[in-house]
Amino acid sequence: MNESISGKAAIAGLGVTEFSKNSGRTELHLAMEATLAALEDAGIDPSEVDGFSSYSVDKVPEYEIARLLGCDQVKFFSQVPHGGGAACGPIMHAAMAVATGVAKTVVVYRAMNERSWYRFGTGDYGFAASPFFENVNYGYYMPHGFHTPASWVGMFAQRYMHEFGATSEDFGRVAVSSRDFAATNPAAFFYQKPITLADHQASKWICEPLHLLDCCQESDGAVAMVITSVDRAKTLKQKPVIIKAGAQGIAEGQQIMTSYYREDITGLPEMDIVAKELYAQSGLGPDDFQTAIIYDHFTPFVLPQLEAFGFADRGKAKDFIRAGHHERGGKLPINTHGGQLGEAYIHGMNGVAEAVRQVRGTSVNQVDDVENVLVTAGTGVPTSGLILGAE
Template sequence: MTDQSIAGRAAIVGLGATEFSKNSGRTELRLAMEATLAALADAGIDPADVDGFSSYSVDKVPEYEIARLLGCREVRFFSQVPHGGGAACAPIMHAAMAVATGMANTVVVYRSLNERSWYRFGSGSYGFGDTPIFDNVNYGWYMPHGFHTPAAWVGMFARRYMHAYGATSEDFGRVAVAARDFAATNPEAFFYQKPITLEEHQASRWICEPLHLLDCCQESDGAVAMVITRRDRARDLTDHPVVIKAGAQGMAEGQQSMTSFYRKEITGLPELGVVARTLYGQSGLSPEAIQTAVLYDHFTPFVLPQLEEFGFAPRGEAKEFVRAGHHARGGRLPINTHGGQIGEAYIHGMNGVAEAVRQVRGTAVNQVESVENVLVTAGTGVPTSGLILGSE
């Protein structure tokens, strides 16, 4: 580890979350405060001592208001990472950088959504014509051709992947079935006690071919928060600090937001390849050192190329990985043991980071044996991020 690396220099010491629902009945600010206070209580830290915050875009909860309500005395660091779900891991990386460099001592990372009861990310009606900023103008080139929703954008990549590598809708369904199996035994999951079969997946209605309804994540209300501090201080706060062994962000050639259709190949996720190389290089770990992973599952087709980008399967062979059940309960690399965004809730990926924390702590409801390192990824199809969290 060089002096410039963040590897192993910060740890997560507090975790808090609200319930996950379709109608919280509270503001996003209140949800954020509930999760943040729970995380600080878990860490045993006075709210007034928080001096840093990090979250990510498509967020309506300003850090200054949380700071005011917490009674923070001095806030010395705050950041908001762009690109929505692609930023799900980046705030933890930013927090680690802040505490490792002395910019802050105690950083709260949070995500709060009323994404079902207040507004919907995938509605296909965004008012782009009224706000001609760059992203909106860019999407204007795609929408006349039917690319109105995230499902349509992902469907383009999925169809090409199927054509190139022989993957099938059933392979995507195997990802959904495994996620719902984990959710069925997770009391915090919206789909608790509601597993599905592959036949049910195949019978679910089309959203945008080749995506069925059960290939798509939920829309959820809820909040998750975490507390990050220096590793040496973490040992004084908890017997089980969750060490941030590596953190990375990534963009790749030809990158756009969900519409990188003009690359030479659209069967992979090269931005996650950037993240993978950075995480493994920073931590000194390899795919064989990972016991379980939380892979961003807003849509099932993108789980397969993630397995390939991170070296768990050769290019084009992730379909064999899921056909063998390596991703499922009892498999070689169980993924999304909380149920993922398909089965637990869609808190824009932050609930996935929370599951990684629980796996390292040994408190997950679907605990994997002898966990030392957990890989977490963020949103796919956009500039993205990732983490490796582990035990001391």
């Protein structure tokens, strides 16, 4: 008997707002637009929703969405912590709720005005003196001015470059490919604005070894999805996108962005856990994917993710990238929406949306004959992953 969640739930509806630098409306407004669009897309009446899942950092509460949708029988709600590390977690939680019968129709959402209302990259967070764990933990970094997500990733990246001979240009090749896909995606902020490797190398330092063009955007927007059972999804408006596997991971020595005290800081052991679990649940392996969404808040962490999933051997992702396997027409095109570098930074949820479109066959940068798509979540933090596919 298959005890896993594999093949039991499907994404039946998808709703997205436009992505911008200033949405001009509240996060709740964005969340409602995306949620109603997802329900409309699926052909499900809003009052039927009986479950919600989102990120703990999302400031739109599920009870308010439920109130506005007119849901009177909500039986499941969850939030996944650790920022972008949650990108796939809520879908996994929704699939678990559906697979176990706890809920039948779960809305997953992420809505944010992360550009116009607040920003993650300012290096100035007004952190407090009360001895809560996170305050105490940030105390090891903030007083030195070591205080941005780019810098925390940069510390891993520098060591990765040192040990494996990867270069800034290898990181640049990730950015160039993303911007190439974004250039042909009208929903992308960088639509029709491709870059060259020379542009990447000439862009200013944010934090050595990261150039500006190694860093994702900051964006306003929302994405929502509706998850229900595979059997029910088959009776609805869209082609079901089957959740073939979902997993979360915390590994030895785990911290949030600063797991520097591990024996080795060149890998992502939490993503190794996710990879192993996703492959075990689905029975799939690295050769079974036609495309993948690899979380790209900062380019350097794309490389060890390719290694965690066995697309390249340890330390060899640079060769995979140099061969152009990740690009348009390559053997595993990644981030065909343009990624968070090119399309928008909706904390990874816009990547899950692209995976849904790839399985449906409706992406603007559609890959041929898509059967399975891998999606990963934020790196450097406790993370998650999904395998979505056609029946």
